Amino acid sequence: MSLSKPAPIEDINEDQLKVGSPKTSAAGVKAVTVALDRGLSAAGVTRTVRSLLRINQHNGFDCPGCAWPESITERRSPAEFCENGAKAVAEENTTREVTPEWWAQHPIATLEDKTEYWLGSQGRITHPMIIREGDTHYTPISWAEAFSTIGDHINKSTPDRCVFYTSGRTANETAFMYQLFARSVGTNNLPDCSNMCHESSGSAMRPTVGIGKGTVSLEDFEHSELIFVVGQNPGTNHPRMLSALADARKNGAKVVAVNPLPEAGLLGFKDPQTIGGVVGEGSTIADHFLQIKVGGDLALFQAFGYLLLQEEARNPGSIVDQEFIDAQTVGFDGYREARATIDWNATEEATGLSRLEISTVANLLAKSKATIICWALGLTQQPHSVPTLREIINLLLMQGNFGKPGAGACPVRGHSNVQGDRTMGIWEKPTEAMLEAFDKEFNITSPREFGVDSTEALERFENDEVDVFVSMGGNFALANSDTEALEAGMRRAGLTVHISTKPNRSHVVHGRTSIILPTLGRTDRDDKHPNGPQFLTVEDSMSVIKSTQGRLKPVSEHLLAEPVIVARMAIATLGEDHPVDWKAMAEDYDVIRDHIANTIPGFEDFNLRVRGKNGFVLPNPPRDSRTFATDIGKARFSVSPFEYLAAPEGHLILQTMRSHDQYNTTFYGLDDRYRGISNGRRVILVHPEDLEAMGFKDRDLVDVISTFKGTERRANKFRLVAYPTAKGCAAAYYPEANALVHRELVARESNTPGFKAMMVRFVPHEQSADKRYDETRSGAHSA
Numbered sequence: 001m002s003l004s005k006p007a008p009i010e011d012i013n014e015d016q017l018k019v020g021s022p023k024t025s026a027a028g029v030k031a032v033t034v035a036l037d038r039g040l041s042a043a044g045v046t047r048t049v050r051s052l053l054r055i056n057q058h059n060g061f062d063c064p065g066c067a068w069p070e071s072i073t074e075r076r077s078p079a080e081f082c083e084n085g086a087k088a089v090a091e092e093n094t095t096r097e098v099t100p101e102w103w104a105q106h107p108i109a110t111l112e113d114k115t116e117y118w119l120g121s122q123g124r125i126t127h128p129m130i131i132r133e134g135d136t137h138y139t140p141i142s143w144a145e146a147f148s149t150i151g152d153h154i155n156k157s158t159p160d161r162c163v164f165y166t167s168g169r170t171a172n173e174t175a176f177m178y179q180l181f182a183r184s185v186g187t188n189n190l191p192d193c194s195n196m197c198h199e200s201s202g203s204a205m206r207p208t209v210g211i212g213k214g215t216v217s218l219e220d221f222e223h224s225e226l227i228f229v230v231g232q233n234p235g236t237n238h239p240r241m242l243s244a245l246a247d248a249r250k251n252g253a254k255v256v257a258v259n260p261l262p263e264a265g266l267l268g269f270k271d272p273q274t275i276g277g278v279v280g281e282g283s284t285i286a287d288h289f290l291q292i293k294v295g296g297d298l299a300l301f302q303a304f305g306y307l308l309l310q311e312e313a314r315n316p317g318s319i320v321d322q323e324f325i326d327a328q329t330v331g332f333d334g335y336r337e338a339r340a341t342i343d344w345n346a347t348e349e350a351t352g353l354s355r356l357e358i359s360t361v362a363n364l365l366a367k368s369k370a371t372i373i374c375w376a377l378g379l380t381q382q383p384h385s386v387p388t389l390r391e392i393i394n395l396l397l398m399q400g401n402f403g404k405p406g407a408g409a410c411p412v413r414g415h416s417n418v419q420g421d422r423t424m425g426i427w428e429k430p431t432e433a434m435l436e437a438f439d440k441e442f443n444i445t446s447p448r449e450f451g452v453d454s455t456e457a458l459e460r461f462e463n464d465e466v467d468v469f470v471s472m473g474g475n476f477a478l479a480n481s482d483t484e485a486l487e488a489g490m491r492r493a494g495l496t497v498h499i500s501t502k503p504n505r506s507h508v509v510h511g512r513t514s515i516i517l518p519t520l521g522r523t524d525r526d527d528k529h530p531n532g533p534q535f536l537t538v539e540d541s542m543s544v545i546k547s548t549q550g551r552l553k554p555v556s557e558h559l560l561a562e563p564v565i566v567a568r569m570a571i572a573t574l575g576e577d578h579p580v581d582w583k584a585m586a587e588d589y590d591v592i593r594d595h596i597a598n599t600i601p602g603f604e605d606f607n608l609r610v611r612g613k614n615g616f617v618l619p620n621p622p623r624d625s626r627t628f629a630t631d632i633g634k635a636r637f638s639v640s641p642f643e644y645l646a647a648p649e650g651h652l653i654l655q656t657m658r659s660h661d662q663y664n665t666t667f668y669g670l671d672d673r674y675r676g677i678s679n680g681r682r683v684i685l686v687h688p689e690d691l692e693a694m695g696f697k698d699r700d701l702v703d704v705i706s707t708f709k710g711t712e713r714r715a716n717k718f719r720l721v722a723y724p725t726a727k728g729c730a731a732a733y734y735p736e737a738n739a740l741v742h743r744e745l746v747a748r749e750s751n752t753p754g755f756k757a758m759m760v761r762f763v764p765h766e767q768s769a770d771k772r773y774d775e776t777r778s779g780a781h782s783a
């Protein structure tokens, strides 16, 4: 333990930015050494080794890094983790402590000027803390008083003015209790990080294929002939996916990457677990790389549809799976008509791709009998995200790529249990069937009126309509749009409650009263229960349910497990005689699982089946039986107009992305190794020709202005970096750039923020610029 280095005292100094050339392959032995180094510096040798050996193993804990599934065959390697999973674990395992003394030394006025990097590296929070109106510091509070304060605030408010946010690391059992608590209070105000993440995927898929989740299993990658990776950076965000892609290529599959950035993990991969990966060149991942303009994917997939239908006309029966279409779908004729013509000039303008490039990849599609299309946030955070994803579904339907080996739709989820949270009922728009099941099981009356999503919650803060905000994990202030207005609104809210592991910006821009409840993380032992140690469960991106159990000694004896915190909040709010037996659930998580088994489809015999070696897989009609549980019992083709993002004169389209050293709003370090950027985060990557055309040079300091519907947002002091992104586009890091996102810039239907759809221009940085827009506002300032 003594190896643990002290937390950094200095904050980020952006003047030390270094830029090298982007890498052409991901992982390799460097990734392993980086991971170990991070672990050792935060947690020391014993904790690091103990924890790394248990990631994603049977009886171990689920990696908190991402939702990519583990192989459930015997092939599960002894090190089923990746550099970034290891960093996520090290981040949680730290032996650094944020104690009451720490809070006493750090008034809010000081913390306001700190970056998220600094805040997060201070360590694990050890005691429940409170700050009341007029206080300058957080001070300790007993658990009992914390819960009764929360109960009082909720009971003095009206249910609709209470908001219960969830971040996707929350386990199934916790999520189930938490939604039940919100509904028992009387509200469906259950926004979650999914609203900002893959909501567009669900909105596109539910009406078209009857399920809001992916329809492939990991095994499908072994049988696929063609795999698309669209709008996704797996080398950083889902590193274990690279093994599946490399294996698929060995089996003869072709891989097509569609991305404005030449991401290292898309171009090549060095598997750290093979000799070749350690010493050799590694393997190529993508056979074809389409360097698309941000927002051009709808046009691209429409062009594919057109080209495939042309081929079908030349060669009837070669493309269209008519038998499947007749039996299982509606709307094909309308789709065929809509895709009968194409405007190639407009398509090339929208995509930045040539007709030849598009046709070459369309030929691969035409030949493939089993295609998987994977996507992530590059497709979900734009105004036309839902139609874009429906166009992908059209293409898959046309070739019958559902319910057969090696084929299907694969939205690659983010947070390790974001999919499970939704399955458990964390949803502001619940189905009647789900509410009926809860009401019957618990003898309660759930509210029927839909609640707020994350964007609507932001608006509630702005309009002073939030009395109580409870946050199960996460960092709402930094994750959402319109940072400045959101932070101001959060400060005016009555009570903010954060169930957290580490300090973050949302604790600093707190409500008039604010409570921090420190909790156990994934790797921590949860053994203070009458029936002995407890385990939790999660659902991965491919609908596999499995258990997760931490083994490490918690950093403080004062931490409570999340289910216990929810139960005690519920009892303090709803009273001892509420029909739900919260205490029994908190004491023994099998009781929660029995309730889940009784109310959520697919969880029959939950307690029994989850104790099997590999957990179990939830039913998935398209995958299991080629059927579609839409309202009409069939899959739907859809028709969307041609649409893309066109930047006004003098503007670029800005997307926001994650660096290699970050987990959402948490920064592990300041290096984006694969992109060749280190020691800084306030950068904007721009194509060299665009830089020149706009009259700027590499490394110029600029202020950034985004425009939306005639209004502007501004964020100051970013460095321009010449970078081989698609022309007309730019890229900046999340969350530094969130201040530029107007809250009304959202995806239609899903209401997901337009984090990859801003129109920006640059002006030379002005030293004397209006302080209101200063970069310190985003919690990510530079000295």
Ligand SMILES: Nc1nc2c(c(=O)[nH]1)N[C@H]1C(S)=C(S)[C@@H](COP(=O)(O)OP(=O)(O)OC[C@H]3O[C@@H](n4cnc5c(=O)[nH]c(N)nc54)[C@H](O)[C@@H]3O)O[C@H]1N2
Residues within 6 Å of the ligand: 065, 066, 067, 084, 085, 197, 230, 231, 232, 233, 234, 236, 237, 238, 258, 259, 260, 261, 263, 292, 293, 294, 295, 296, 297, 376, 377, 378, 379, 413, 414, 415, 655, 656, 657, 658, 659, 660, 662, 663, 664, 756
């Ligand atoms: N290490 C690590 N792992 C993570 C996370 C993390 O922060 N760190 N976050 C987790 C979470 S919550 C999530 S949701 C996932 C996110 O996983 P990703 O979706 O991979 O995350 P982003 O960094 O947002 O990268 C988006 C990618 O889309 C591309 N892109 C942007 N705009 C477009 C476009 O218009 N079209 C196309 N085709 N591509 C575009 C970008 O260049 C980038 O490569 O990762 C999860 N895993």
Ligand SMILES: Nc1nc2c(c(=O)[nH]1)N[C@H]1C(S)=C(S)[C@@H](COP(=O)(O)OP(=O)(O)OC[C@H]3O[C@@H](n4cnc5c(=O)[nH]c(N)nc54)[C@H](O)[C@@H]3O)O[C@H]1N2
Residues within 6 Å of the ligand: 166, 167, 168, 169, 193, 194, 196, 197, 198, 377, 414, 415, 472, 473, 474, 475, 476, 478, 479, 480, 499, 500, 501, 502, 503, 504, 519, 520, 521, 522, 562, 656, 657, 658, 663, 664, 665, 666, 733, 734, 735, 737, 738, 755
């Ligand atoms: N510009 C831009 N903005 C984005 C995105 C983007 O691509 N671009 N992506 C969006 C996406 S995909 C997502 S998912 C959201 C993420 O939004 P959130 O999920 O709200 O944010 P995180 O950064 O994942 O949350 C980190 C915090 O969770 C707490 N935490 C960590 N582990 C645990 C635990 O085990 N239990 C509890 N109770 N707390 C814990 C810690 O205190 C930490 O500070 O951001 C969104 N925002």
Ligand SMILES: [Mo]
Residues within 6 Å of the ligand: 193, 196, 197, 198, 413, 414, 415
């Ligand atoms: Mo996410």
